[in-house]
Amino acid sequence: MAADPPVGQAPAETAPTVGPRPPDAAPGADGADGVDVGAQAAADRNPADEHMARGLRATSNSPDLIQLLSPEGVFTPHPDFPLEVTADLLKGLYRDLVLVRRFDREGNALQRQGQLSIWVPLLGQEAAQIGSGRALRPQDFAFPSYREHGVAWCRGVDPTELLGIFRGTDHSGWDPVAARFHDYTIVIGNQALNGAGYAMGQAFDGKVGSGDPDTDEATIVYFGDGGTAQGDIHEGMVFAAAFDAPVVFYCQNNQWAISEPIEKMTRVPLYKRAAGYGMPGFRVDGNDVLACLAVTRWALDECRSGNGPVMIEAFTYRMDAHTTSDDPTRYRLADETEHWKLLDPIERVRAYLAREGLADKEFFDFVQAEADQLADRFRTFAVAMPVPTHERIFANVYTDPNPQVQRQQQEFDEYLAGFDSEAGQ
Amino acid sequence: MTETQAQPAQQQTAEGAAETLQNLTLAKSLNNGLRAAMEADPKVLVMGEDVGKLGGVFRITDGLQKDFGEHRVMDTPLAESGIIGAAVGLAMRGYRPVCEIQFDGFVFPGFDQIISQVAKITYRSQGAWSMPLTVRIPYGGGIGAVEHHAESPEAFFCHIAGIKVVACSNAHDAYWMIQQAIASNDPVIFFEPKRRYWEKSKVDTANKPDTTFSTVVRRPGDQVTLIGYGATMPVALAAADAAAAEGISAEVLDLRTLSPLDLDPVLESVRHTGRAVVITEAPREGSLASEVAARISEEAFHSLAAPVQRVTGFDTPYPPSKLEEEYLPDLDKVLFAVDRALSY
Structure with a gap:
């Protein structure tokens, strides 16, 4: 650990790679000298010709990084983003993080065993999702990409409801209206415009700026660093700004768009793009669940009160593959992943709880047992999922009865019945 | 081009052909074809998402960046409109860009x-x-994928005047067709049947074909003409085998070029057999199968003994993958259509 780079000093993209920590910066991982050993190490590796080393450089953070809980579990209040940190809050978040990671790992295992056709792991992004997800109020609405299993958890979507997409039994497995959590969006960036429009509707309906925090609404849109290259993300921000829409654009910068490092997408830290759209932008330590919670809660309240939109970049890391179909060893260094392991989003909460005496072994054991039970239930459900009948193909194509679809279904029914009668002969 | 071309010209001089025939997957053959095109012309560029170090999610560009450099094999920002729009500018500047769209359902921003x-x-x-x-x-479908990863959007492109649309169905064609597409001074939309990527067949890399890859007879027959392309060709050929076992002689045609259609071989075949079954994975309404059926009706009406049959996907969105076997044309559906045509 000693030789590993601290977090929170020199920005990767703009500031000198070596220098003192700015006075207003969040405390670093080591709380020490502020020298970006990581960038220096990357430079020593002569990264110019090497994508992987450029990815390594992205592990350095900007001085504007908002962090409340260091990787060692040291809590420092932030003047702009106050958060009342109670034992119950911390224990609840810890439980969320552990349970979400547990079923995410089970998803990977199920795919490896042939029970799912694919799984999209969230490993490493638990804090970015739980922190922002727990900031939402019941009346808010969330538009995910397709990796937001932790946000789904916070919206009350049961993990088993995620399985249909990945087992191939359906395109979406929960009621997006009831959960106020949109279906996963697979085409990169589409949801930014949909979220902007939904938020415009919230404003048109007078659900913004009444001053009642129990009825005023906000929307959050999730996307990744790769998605920021898509026109739809840009247009979503333009629309949201043009209509003062109450929407938080929440970018989980996990450093990799499949094989392409963040440097392929941007020259500037992503949160700085917000200024170009006329909205405030913040970079939060995406592995710090408290910072993600505090900043997202603030941003949603800003939107609720009519001061939206807001952009948040949660600076995190995709610890696993893009999906179970991906092989990251082809394009990135294990060193980089090892470094991020030291910034684990769960360990810092555990360390804080233990050090402050807020939770004992019994609590940690209980959560672990609960996680294992959830994984069991997840697995049992997955392997027992029935294959839908062929009627699903023809259902809900339109809301009105459609003669063409009906006729094709009827013809297909007759076609299938022909096999039955053949078999009966 | 009406001669039978089941596979590459194996009838050529025995020893010479033996040396140049390789048994390759369609994926590897595409990779070889891209490599050949890049070696032949320094203006050929490959660009797309993850095409560089990763070699593409299907590894079609595997090793190309290593050998040709980052300026000729470019990982682009994640934006399909950007990839194609920038390729337009590069083409104006004298380059020959080869854009990779990662999956069918992702082309629409572009x-x-x-x-x-x-x-x-x-x-x-x-x-x-x-x-x-x-x-x-x-x-195309059949790989158990999530939404947007199994579509057959070729008819949208065939409807656009000013671009050519082609689909390869085997490794040999893939090797030469990708080179012909890149050499074309007109834009080409090149459809690759992803569920056939790992199917092997014989590739003749030495004898450069002197014709374009238009409609070809894959298997001669007398009673019914099965017309397919790309991913549906193995289905059509399997159906012809099964039909033969029942004493029915089916001729199988591979369109290869979807726009502009090469109809003469189709009409010649239908005039001979009197019956046609057109196969596509796409939804039926407005599909390429509809266009082929219409053209046969217009130009070979008096030869038809039965209405042209279409075996297609349904007019629904592509279903969840556990239902794709029901959705996709398969051997039984083709045989069912053959029976209908014969019993009309």
Whole structure:
């Protein structure tokens, strides 16, 4: 650990790679000298010709990084983003993080065993999702990409409801209206415009700026660093700004768009793009669940009160593959992943709880047992999922009865019945 | 081009052909074809998402960046409109970009550039510009994938004047067709049947074909003509085998070029057999199968002994993958259509 780079000093993209920590910066991982050993190490590796080393450089953070809980579990209040940190809050978040990671790992295992056709792991992004997800109020609405299993958890979507997409039994497995959590969006960036429009509707309906925090609404849109290259993300921000829409654009910068490092997408830290759209932008330590919670809660309240939109970049890391179909060893260094392991989003909460005496072994054991039970239930459900009948193909194509679809279904029914009668002969 | 071409010209001089025939997957053959095109012309560029170090999610560009450099094999920002729109500019500048779209369902952000610019620039500029770019699209279902990863959008592109649309169905064709597409001064949408990527067949890399890859007879027959392309060709051939076992002689045609259609071999076959079954994975309404059926009706009406049958996907969105076997054309559905045509 000693030789590993601290977090929170020199920005990767703009500031000198070596220098003192700015006075207003969040405390670093080591709380020490502020020298970006990581960038220096990357430079020593002569990264110019090497994508992987450029990815390594992205592990350095900007001085504007908002962090409340260091990787060692040291809590420092932030003047702009106050958060009342109670034992119950911390224990609840810890439980969320552990349970979400547990079923995410089970998803990977199920795919490896042939029970799912694919799984999209969230490993490493638990804090970015739980922190922002727990900031939402019941009346808010969330538009995910397709990796937001932790946000789904916070919206009350049961993990088993995620399985249909990945087992191939359906395109979406929960009621997006009831959960106020949109279906996963697979085409990169589409949801930014949909979220902007939904938020415009919230404003048109007078659900913004009444001053009642129990009825005023906000929307959050999730996307990744790769998605920021898509026109739809840009247009979503333009629309949201043009209509003062109450929407938080929440970018989980996990450093990799499949094989392409963040440097392929941007020259500037992503949160700085917000200024170009006329909205405030913040970079939060995406592995710090408290910072993600505090900043997202603030941003949603800003939107609720009519001061939206807001952009948040949660600076995190995709610890696993893009999906179970991906092989990251082809394009990135294990060193980089090892470094991020030291910034684990769960360990810092555990360390804080233990050090402050807020939770004992019994609590940690209980959560672990609960996680294992959830994984069991997840697995049992997955392997027992029935294959839908062929009627699903023809259902809900339109809301009105459609003669063409009906006729094709009827013809297909007759076609299938022909096999039955053949078999009966 | 009406002669039977089941596979590469194995009838050529025995020893010479034996040396040049390789048994390759369609994926590897495409990779070889891209490599050959890049070696032949320094203006050929490959661009797309993850095509560099990763070699593409299907590894079609595997090793190309290592051998040709980052300036000729470019990992682009994640934006399909950007990939195709920038390729237009590069083509204007004298390059021959080969764009990879990662999956069929992801092409639509780039559809605007294709329909508004790629297809119209030559016409608009009265020939001042040509647009020698290729857009490779892995397409079709049958791989158990999530939404947007199993579609067959070729009819959208066939409807656009100003672009050519082709689909390869085996490794040999893939090797030569990708080179022909890249060499074309007109834009080509190049559909690759992704569930056939790992199917092997014989590739003759030595004897460069002197014709374009238009409609070809894959298997001769007398009673019914099965017409397919790309991913549906193995289905059509299997159906012809099964029909033969029942004493029915089916002729199998591979369209290969979807726009402009090479109809003469189709009409010649239908005039001989009197019956036609057209197969596509796409939804039926407005599909390429509909176009082929209409053209047969227009031009070979008096030869038809039965209405042209279409075996297609349903007019629904592509279903969840556990239901794709029901959705996709398969051997039974083709045989069912053959029976209907024969019993009409």
